[in-house]
Amino acid sequence: xxxxxxxxxxxxxxxxxxxxxxxxxxxxxxxxxxxxxxxxxxxxxxxxxxxxxxxxxxxxxxxxxxxxxxxxxxxxxxxxxxxxxxxxxxxxxxxxxxxxxxxxxxxxxxxxxxxxxxxxxxxxxxxxxxxxxxxxxxxxxxxxxxxxxxxxxxxxxxxxxxxxxxxxxxxxxxxxx
Numbered sequence: 001x002x003x004x005x006x007x008x009x010x011x012x013x014x015x016x017x018x019x020x021x022x023x024x025x026x027x028x029x030x031x032x033x034x035x036x037x038x039x040x041x042x043x044x045x046x047x048x049x050x051x052x053x054x055x056x057x058x059x060x061x062x063x064x065x066x067x068x069x070x071x072x073x074x075x076x077x078x079x080x081x082x083x084x085x086x087x088x089x090x091x092x093x094x095x096x097x098x099x100x101x102x103x104x105x106x107x108x109x110x111x112x113x114x115x116x117x118x119x120x121x122x123x124x125x126x127x128x129x130x131x132x133x134x135x136x137x138x139x140x141x142x143x144x145x146x147x148x149x150x151x152x153x154x155x156x157x158x159x160x161x162x163x164x165x166x167x168x169x170x171x172x173x174x175x176x177x
Contacts, residue, residue: 024171025102034068070154074161075168081146082166088177090128091170097127098167110160120159121151 009032011019019028040057082091101109110120118126118134125139132138143151147162 024168068157070157071161074154074158074163075165076161077147077158078162078165078167079169080165081162082169085146086166086170091166091174093127093130094124094163095167095170095174098163107160110156110163120156121154124159124163 019026037057097109098106109123116123118136121143122134122136122139125142126132126134129138129142147154
């Protein structure tokens with residue numbers, strides 16, 4: 001990335017072993033950045049914002065925290081859907097997309113851009129059921145049955161979490177199916 005700086009941090013040996021034991025790609029730098037943003041916002045809040053940069057840093061951390069909550073809600077919903085309702089072909093389609101985009105293009109694919117005619121919820125549905133075409137009404141029905149009537153109130157982080165939650169559960173059980 002153009003606007004990044006490499007730095008070194010130290011973690012306890014046991015934590016590093018557990019991090020290395022994870023069999024899926026994890027962007028540890030992004031996770032650390034969120035923690036740093038959160039701590040900076042905490043300090044700014046405690047001492048009071050003194051500049052516009054302080055205000056921006058505090059609001060950025062607040063946004064990250066909200067997105068993390070939505071992501072976790074989606075992740076739980078995705079795991080639940082995969083465990084209780086998903087069909088194997090749906091999970092295989094989602095996993096294939098994940099593998100195709102892995103590891104770094106996934107988040108870009110999930111970002112809803114102004115040039116994309118479909119929402120992230122619709123694109124995930126179209127991935128799950130490619131044979132049904134790009135029928136928005138079917139996507140709407142799927143999400144209202146899966147997430148509830150207020151599915152349109154969810155933001156992209158929820159659906160990103162949903163997809164990853166479903167993929168994670170599938171990867172835990174796929175070799176036994």
